[in-house]
Amino acid sequence: MTFRSLLFVPGNRPERFEKALAAGADAVCIDLEDAVAPDAKGKARTAVTAFLAQGARPGLGVRVNGPASEYLDADCRALSGLPLAFAMVPKVETPGQLVSLRLRLGDEVPLWPIIESPEGLRQAWDIAAVQGVAGVLFGAADYSAEVGCTLDWDALLYARGALAAAAARAGVELLDVPYLDIGDAAGLSDSTRRAKALGFTGRACIHPDQVEAVNAAHTPTLAEADRARRLIIAFDAAAGGAALLDGKLIELPVVRAARRILERAGG
Numbered sequence: 001m002t003f004r005s006l007l008f009v010p011g012n013r014p015e016r017f018e019k020a021l022a023a024g025a026d027a028v029c030i031d032l033e034d035a036v037a038p039d040a041k042g043k044a045r046t047a048v049t050a051f052l053a054q055g056a057r058p059g060l061g062v063r064v065n066g067p068a069s070e071y072l073d074a075d076c077r078a079l080s081g082l083p084l085a086f087a088m089v090p091k092v093e094t095p096g097q098l099v100s101l102r103l104r105l106g107d108e109v110p111l112w113p114i115i116e117s118p119e120g121l122r123q124a125w126d127i128a129a130v131q132g133v134a135g136v137l138f139g140a141a142d143y144s145a146e147v148g149c150t151l152d153w154d155a156l157l158y159a160r161g162a163l164a165a166a167a168a169r170a171g172v173e174l175l176d177v178p179y180l181d182i183g184d185a186a187g188l189s190d191s192t193r194r195a196k197a198l199g200f201t202g203r204a205c206i207h208p209d210q211v212e213a214v215n216a217a218h219t220p221t222l223a224e225a226d227r228a229r230r231l232i233i234a235f236d237a238a239a240g241g242a243a244l245l246d247g248k249l250i251e252l253p254v255v256r257a258a259r260r261i262l263e264r265a266g267g
Contacts (some may be wrong), residue, residue: 002264003027003059003135004202004218005211006175010035011044011062012082017051023208024215025058032075033066041071042071049078057082061112066091067101076104086134088112091118091142098130110134112175116142128170137204138163142181151180153191164199175200178206185213194215218264225265228258231237 004198007025009016011032020028023203028052036044048062056091061084065071070093079087091114092098102111111132115124116139128136140156160176167174178196179188192203203214220228234245235255243250 001173002173002201002266005154005214006137006202006204007208007211008035008063008178008204008206010145011048011087012040014047014051015146018209021057021060025059025208025211026215027061027085027161028057029061029063029086029204032071033063033069038071041065042074045074045078045090052082052084053078057085058068059085061086061088061169063088063090063114064101065095067093067198067218072101076101079105081106083094084109084246086112086135087111088114089138090114091116092127093117093118094123094164095130096125099131102130102132106253107132110135113141115163116140117136118143124163124166125169128166128172133172135175136167137175138177138200140177153194160195160198166197167201173201178201178204179210180206182209184206189213191218199260219260220265221238224261228261228265230261 003026006021006027006029006169007023007027008029008031009020010028017030031042032048032149062079064075064079064087066089087109088096088113089101090165092115098111098113112135113127114137115121115127120127121143124136130191138160142153143159144151144156163174176192179191180188188210195203196217201217205211205214231250232255235243235250
């Protein structure tokens, strides 16, 4: 399943876990990293493992602490054997970091590396292609801090484009950074649609109120699905000959895009 939306929930707020799962996001990620202060890591880890031990939940994963963190070993020991839809890994800069983590968490747990540094971006092609990686998240806030740029769209266009190419080459999903201004619904929708146009398959959210707009941006409209269906019918009917729809030539890349639209629209 492609994640149109992924909602983060702090690992030290167990009373919010069920609410997050009911918010309508395609995936929920319980956060043991940035959202949890160092002195609360142990308590949060205990709360998360207790919740996961209740049974598997579709689309429910955990963001562990980063490869260089002193807390990662405890995270891996606690989560080993528990039903995880995925494990999100922050501050990934080399493929080897993911290979090591996969050995510790188990081959069956899909990994979602977060690219949030210039070095991570430089190695993104190889990181995205590591066996077991299901998708990549762009950590724009940390990336912009390291580069010294703003979070404005133009300042991050190169990084987004490079990640879109890396994810497409590896055949994995790509989620954009959460939109930090929770009250700016128009800005959320606009930037989400821009990222979609670049090749992003979904977006992370930090508040339940953002989920609906993100899902809408990444769900084909009825008109888009209908046109995609007509494109494919016309192409197939041509049986290898020149195919036209509404007077325009239909080429193979257009058909591939149409098939992706129908997949996202549910057929």
